[in-house]
Every structure is written in structure tokens, then in C-alpha cells.
Amino acid sequence: MQRDGQQHLKTGALSGLLVIDFTQMLAGPFCTQILADHGADVIKVEALTGDGTRITGPFCADDNLRAFGGYFQSVNRNKRSLAVDLKTEGGREILRRLIDESDVVVENFRAGVMERLGLSYEVLRETNPRLIYAAVRGFGDPRSGASPYAQWPAYDVVSQAMGGMMGITGPDRHTPTKVGPGVGDTIPALMLCIGILAAVHRARDTGEGQFVDVAMTDAVLAICERIVYQASYTGAAPAAEGNRHPLLCPFGLFRTRDGHVSIACATDAFWVELACAIGREDLAHAPAFATNAARVAHQEQVIDAIEAFTRVRSKREIGLILGGKVPFGPVYTATEIFADEHYAVREMLVEVEQPGSAIPVKIAGVPIKLSESPGTVRHRAPMLGEHTEEILTAAGYSPHQIAKFRDFGTIL
Template sequence: MSPLPGALAGLKVIDLTVMLAGPFCTMLLADQGADVIKVEPPEGDNTRRFGPYMADDEQRIFGGYFQSVNRNKRSIALDLKSAGGRATFERLVAGADVVVENFRAGVMDRLGLSYEHLRAINPRLVYACLRGFGDPRTGASPYVDWPAYDVVAQAMGGVMGITGPTPDQPLKVGPGIGDTVPATMLAFGILAAARHADRTGEGQFVDIAMYDSILALCERIAFQHSYTGVVPHPEGNGHPLLCPFGLFRAADGWVAIACPQDRFWRDLCAAMGRPELGQDPRYALNNDRVAHKADVIAAVTAWTETLTKAQVSAALGGEVPFGPVNDAADIFADPHVAAREMLQPVEHPGSTHTAIIAGVPLRMTRTQGRVRSRAPLLDEHADAIRAEFGIGVAD
């Protein structure tokens, strides 16, 4: 029995995005069955030339970066600076539901392919864009002309301001959340607008600013500052409002322990062989433990640092919110990851080896999203796409 089509089967998405943020957004749609047509310049998306590469891949058509976020998509190459390329693009738009781009503000306007122009061609069109500081159509930022990448969004949006070992040493978060969080929010916005278009026949402009998305992700800094006047700063591996809640050293690495509820604190104390701490009124309630944070962290660390991660897991797993700090090798060996199919094999052109990329985290009982195909070759699906949209080769 063949798998059911994805929940977004039938949704046609014209994808002009490059780098990480935009392609991650359209990947989320493609994973759920949307037909994502990646429109690339004649030389291809620049990230095709990014690594890493398989050891035996001498062709280097694309690397792991491109493979990961462009799976499940089809490719057609168009020169949007040419009259013919723009005409073909307009034909695609006429038959599509969504256009997604992440150029700087004004680029599409200068190409003669503005939202207003495309809306006249297809009134149902959902036009979605992702920029560092948004689009003037939805709110003119003083930074609208600034280019932005993940690290810029993390810096300005607040996440670096509360991440780091000490108050005066901010740190970049490891994964590119300045890209992937806005991308995820944009995917949600696209689906909300598509739902509205289905009901009313009316498309709209959907805009995400990377800065805004990271600020929204860091929501607690807003209410902390508003309610108390405090300016939150990096606090290492702890939490300003919960205790114990953070990372603790083990004999062979680090573990995460979280006891926001008082009963978890009592269970932790019992597991540590220190039940008296669970009954001590100085530590009975979360706010009490926050007030005596140094004592609490010292007591937990004195226990964890004598044990391996596996031993802490044996003591706490299933009883207290706990997890070991995993590296990639740990993740590849974890039975949870296998059971949830979170590492997916894909073929890689130019290599005899199977590549492994991250899977689809959203689980659905009827229309499960999946990795159906590798990332496309440049212009690989041009003939099929032109035929589907009734576009001649000369158009």
C-alpha cells in the first residue's frame, strides 16, 4: 500500500529563496506534500557550492548544506533579469498558490515582479517574504536596507543577550536559529494565509522579519523587563526564574536536569540520597530555591559529577525531567531517534554512499510528512514543469 499524499498535497509553491532561512521554510511545506518548485538563476543557488561533500564525490554537484534543506523540491532555472525569464515566471505564478522569496526589500520590485504586479496576475496568490528587518509594506523599519544573516538576528533579537557563561560574555546559539525560527514562523503564516485564500479567494502579503522572530522566541525578556525593570543578561547554564533548571557536570560530560515543579525537586533529592533537602523549608518551593540558587546548584553538582551520564540516566530517567547532553554520534546511536525516524537516508549524486539528513519532526497519523526525494539537480525538472503549466520551451 503506497503512503497517503501529504496534508499539503495540491498546494503549489514557487520558491525563489536562497541560503538557509527561505529554503528551510519551503522545505517544511515540501515535507508535508506541497509541490515546491525551486526557481534558480541560470548559475544555480549559491549554496549548491557549499560543503560538506562525500569523500568519493568528485562531481560536487551540491553538498550537504544544499541537500538538507532542498529535499522534496523540483528545480527550474530562469533568468529573472530577462524578459523571457520574467514571462515564464509570471506563467508559473498564474498557476500557483504561493510565492516565497527572501531577497532584500525592493529586489522583486526592481525586477518588475512586485507583490502588487503578481497579485494582478493571480488575486488568490499568497506572497510570502522573509527579510532581516521585514518589508515596508507591513512596517517600515529603520534597518530595512540592512543585510542580515543568522548571527545578526541572534544578536539584535535578544537571544545572545541572555546566552553565555557570564553577564558580560554573550554567545551565539549553535544552530542557525536566526534563520530556522523565522522560517518556521513564515511556514505557519503561509498556511494561515492559504486557509484564508481557500475560504475567500483572496490572497495576501505575508512578511516575517528575522529580528521580530527572534524577539518573539525570547518572549520572557519582554515581560521580565516590563514587570520588574530588570534587563536580563546571560546566566550561564541556569534559569533566572526556575531552580534547579539547567546543565550539570557529570563524570563523562554534561546532563540537563529541570525541576520547575516542587515534587520533581523532592524526587531528585530522594534519588541523590539527600531526602532531607527535599523537606528543607529553604528549598521547598521553586521561588525559595531561586533565592538559594547557589546552594541548590552546588548540592546537585556534587552528586552528578561523581556519576557518568548513563548512571545519572539510570537514577533519574522517567522520574525527573532529565537528558544527557548529546553530540552527533550520541544522536546517531540513540534508539529514540531510530524509533522516530529522525535520521533519513537520501541518495547523493556523485557518490556511491547514502547520505543521512535530519528527518521530519511533525508526526501525523494519516498524512505523515516524509523525505521523498533528494535535493534536485539544477534545472532538473524544467521540462515537466513547463508542460504542467502549459509553457513552451521558447517562452
């Protein structure tokens, strides 16, 4: 198969890496989008009905086409779409041919689905021993540890709950709270991406592929690392602390006249800077506040002193006083993010075409900045089956064969 079927893919640190992407929803697509952002040729394999998130909004007001909404657009840019029916032998033949020439396969089906399709890692490695096969599931793949929950379906809220994140998030220990963004999906996606790149590095040295397995619950637990060592060292299970930190003070959110700000003084030197900046020099070196341990013991007094300063000022006013002196940041709304020059100069709000709409839309940019081979947002998310013919032609299928596949309902 000819790689990099699109000229715009021939850039980025991962240029030349061919990825067959069977993923859907959020965790898998977020992982493969990172690879695509950095130049990998990611072929998104979709059923003839498309990824289920294509019908999830929001949609632009003038979009009568509704090929996909904001959800799909935000995690499938820079990919090519191949629409194929994997329940047909012809569809599976197409995928086996593509995978034989690929570097990576990524999927997030329930355990056993790819085996039933005849596309298991063990089958695929027979003809492509250098293949990296990566899977992200709620409770992992039995190959690396058969969880009692292996057949349970899972989404973001499930992994947040069972991975320990909700148990330490919320206003108090009686009110576990979901974290706003889908971190139960995106954190496992990042872990899977790291695993894929590690395996690719080894394969280039040895010519040998391997299976990469990430359980969503495992990834969330790893990110919540302090609950493990706190329980191990103290014998007590950590619980939600609201907008405070159990081990550091001050470290959290403080009310302002128009919202909240975050202030994080993890060192005694930063505490001295903060105390002086808010006009409380008397607290800067007082024994009851001079060390972090002392401040944790007297955290109510610390918080009261800081909020006496912040409550009567706006976020902007506080920023002018504290910005650059101590770790500080206002709690932003999306409107404030769109207005902040930081996100403009860092190219973190990127315009892309929205099929069916006359107005471009903005999606989050590429956060990993490489000086010599930067990742970029090159192309909007694909239409369903937009690149099917292009991909099959590059794989060596003739126009007649492609037409027959289409007539038989194997491809879109």
C-alpha cells in the same frame, strides 16, 4: 499548469498546494522544505548559477560531481529545481505564467528586488488575486512597518544579536554568545510557514490572497519572550545566566564524569523526586529548598548538592537513576544521537541519495508527525535545473519553445 508534476508529490496534507520558491541560503529554504515535506509541490527557482549554498560543504569524500553539499541537501529535499535567468524578459514571462497558477510565492531577497523585476506582490495579485505572497527578510518588509534597517542585509548572527537571543546566552553578562544552530534563520522560517498556512486557510474560504511578512529579528525576539516581560515588569534588562535559569531552580546543565546532563525541576514535586533520587532526602522538604522561590534564593547550595551527585557518575549512570522520574536528558554529541534508538524509531535520521557519491547520506527527518497524512522525505535535493523541462511542459510550453528558451540562455 498541471499540478503535482511528479507522482510522488501526490501525498501529504498539503498535496495540491503549488509553491513558487525564490528563496536561498537557510531561512527561506527551510520554510519551503517544511511545506514540501507535507506534500506541497515546491518549485525552487534558481539562477543559472544555482543557489549559492550548492557550493557549500561538507562533501562526501568520493563525490567528484559536487552538484551540492550537505548544507543544500539538508534544506532542499522534496523540491523541484527550475533554473531560469530572471534578468531576461523570457525568464520573467515563464515565472509570471507559473505564478498565475500557483497558490504561494516565497522569497527572501532584499526589499525592492522583486519590484525591480516586475514581480511584486501588487503586480502578481492583479492576475492571481488568491495568491499568498510570503517574504522573510532581516528587518521585515516596509509594507507592514518600514524599519530604519530595511535595507540592511542580515544573516543568522545578526538576528540572534538584535533579536535579544545573544544577550541572554553565554557564561555571564559580559560574554554574549551565539547559539550553535542557525536559529536566527530557522525560527523565522517556522514563523513564515505558520503565516503561509494561516493565509492559505483564509484564501480557501474567501478566494482572497495576502502578503505574509516575517522579519528575522522580530521572530527571534518573539522566541525570547521572557526578556520583554522581565524588562517590563521589573525595569531591569535580563542578561546571560550561563547554564542556569533566572526564574527556576534547578533548571540547567550539571557536570558529569563524561560530559553534562540537563535537569529541569520546574515544580516542587519534581524537586522532591530529585532530592530523594540523589540521596538528599534532607533537602526535599527543608524550608530553604521547599519552594521554587526558595531554591532560586539558595541556588548555589542546590547546584552544589546536585553536582556532588552527578560529577562522580557518567551520563548513562545518571540516566538510569533519574530517567522517567524528573525532566532529564544527557547533553548529546552527534555520535550519541546517531546511536540512540529514539531517533531511529522516530525516523529522524533519514538516508537519501547523494549525487556523485556511491554512499547514501543522512539528513534530519520530518519532526511533525500526522497520523493520517504524514510528511515524508520522498526525494533528495534536486540537481540544478533538474526539473526545468518537466515544469515548463506542464505549464503548456512546447518542446520548440523550450528549446528556444535554452538557445537564448533563458533556462538551463
